[in-house]
Amino acid sequence: MTSFALMVLGAPVSTQAPQTALAFARAAVQGGHRILRVFFFHDGVHCGNQMPVPPAGQQPIAEQWAAFAQQHNIDLVVCVASALKRGVLDAGEAKRYDKPAATLHPAFALSGLGQWIDACVNAERLLSFGS
């Protein structure tokens, strides 16, 4: 059993990165491995946005990640610094900055790079999915 930390830097829709990362994560869990944390950074923070309306027949990427994480008890962390400047805010940040909506899907948590460093240091393997 190997523990993984995954970083997703590519945006959904514009890149394949979020889907590749999810497929990898599913395969890892199916193979008996552990996903210590998935950290969404750079444009990858858009994976945590609950607002997108995908074409008919497609499930929003945030919901795909949320369902997977809930089923396997996996930490989905969105980098707060990357997220704020891209308009991905939870309720607390939306209130703090007087913005009209909280855009972060509730299955994701906003946090700092310390969470990524923690995952880097404690996971046996680290993999990035970029654009």
Add this chain to the structure above:
Amino acid sequence: MKQKRILIVCRRPPYGESFAREALDVAMASAAFDQEIALLFLDAGVTLLAKNQQPETIGDKSLEKQFAALPLYDVNELYVDVGALQQYRLSQTDLSLPAQPLTTGEITQLLERSDIVLNF
């Protein structure tokens, strides 16, 4: 916290994309958490270290000034790609921070002795 040898590889030039700024955030956060950090400026990434950047002309903040803060975080292990310096017509004196020049073979060795390699 355990310590790992983290190599941050900067491959892209400043201002056209935001990778460099976010790479810096990772470098400083890693250093703040007592990790062993090195930065490699590879390919177009060597241009990040060019002096006399004036990003206010395009409404942006200076990466040169942000990079200058690296020594304050004890991030002093910087490497630069000799081949790319030549390609971008930069000499060591054109760089805003001291960085050890590496040949291609030396870059391979640096990658191989790192625990974690993050590309930006």
Add this chain to the structure above:
Amino acid sequence: MLHTINKAPHAHDCFDACLRVCGDNATIVLIEDGVYAAITDSDTAQRLCSQAKAVYALQPDIDARGLSTRIAPQIRTIDYAGFVQLCCEHPTIQSWY
């Protein structure tokens, strides 16, 4: 060391960048648009196979792009489980994108 490449050669520089510095002990996995480098008889497939220790390409990405019958025979195709296994076997993984 394991390297992943997710961009098509010629469309982006990360294929050349990876091959320049990865050394001859590298294992390379082509994913997403990176699978285009594995096309049989291409100069990129030849460069990969002559330089790297081992080269793999992700089957779902190959199939998505209609390349199933056009992959160089020396490049092994793997599924996501195979990709996970390769990551388990290599302590350090560098993603080129």
